[in-house]
Amino acid sequence: MMQLKALKIYFKNGLKGYYPNEEIESFFLIASEFYLGYKRIDISLKADEVVNPKNYNHFQELIERLKNYEPIQYILGETEFFGLPFKVNESVLIPRPETEELVDWIINSVIPHSVEKQINILDIGTGSGCIAISLAKNIPNAKVYALDVSKDALSVAQQNAQQNNVDITFVNANVLELNSELNDLQFDVIVSNPPYVRELEKELMHDNVLKHEPHLALFVEDDNALVFYRVIAELSQKLLKENGLLFFEINEYLGVQMKQLLSENKFQDIELRQDINQKDRMTKAVKL
């Protein structure tokens, strides 16, 4: 039998040296909410409470899996994005805060026009569905399509659409070899957060990403890093309506090349934005 305060010390000691202290603290908060239903304040208020053996075992297992650098979101099977709940597993990338900034940019660009008419949106490489679902939830009159090459990812995205009560049309296709999957459709907005990490950047990455997140979602070849952007920009010239908007999340080291790529593909009003960490992270461009 162990009291909550003792469990906290046990948890911290178990992960000491594996993660910085603040991160361990944050894992404990997330796990206490998930397994015990406790908010931050309860951890102090209920410090003397005895944790039942089943929950103690959950924490013990969590420590072991975190030591293996498994991301806590995969262990618990859920995360939050743009204030909404999302299921995640190892077939989808864990949604990142930078992507929330991109979603916010899209919503603010589209909302003024979305009251009177239907807005057709296409999300390429949808993964967990985080972009598509938060747009559908926050843009009135949005009709959202979401495409991914991975069937397993689409199955997670489908569950997330259901859980969040939105209607999305999912398309299973390889964007680099599209046939007729999107024929006859015209969009007001196309958005993509495609794979953009170069092999040469692998050594900058931590084990929790490298060993557990899907490489299909992350990596591109060093000498063809913008392959997805090139194909999607060309495709968008066909699929976007006049004055349609193309949004990308981008590799922080390739902002200049991205602006050039968009202007070579005849896009106008190209904007490059930084994320909250001052890294070049997203672009917006208009099709004339």
Ligand SMILES: C[S@@+](CC[C@H](N)C(=O)[O-])C[C@H]1O[C@@H](n2cnc3c(N)ncnc32)[C@H](O)[C@@H]1O
């Ligand atoms: C960086 S992840 C983005 C996931 C999600 N949109 C997000 O922002 O968290 C890229 C996604 O592109 C998908 N993908 C990779 N290659 C693809 C291809 N050739 N055609 C379509 N989707 C692809 C992956 O399965 C993955 O879900």
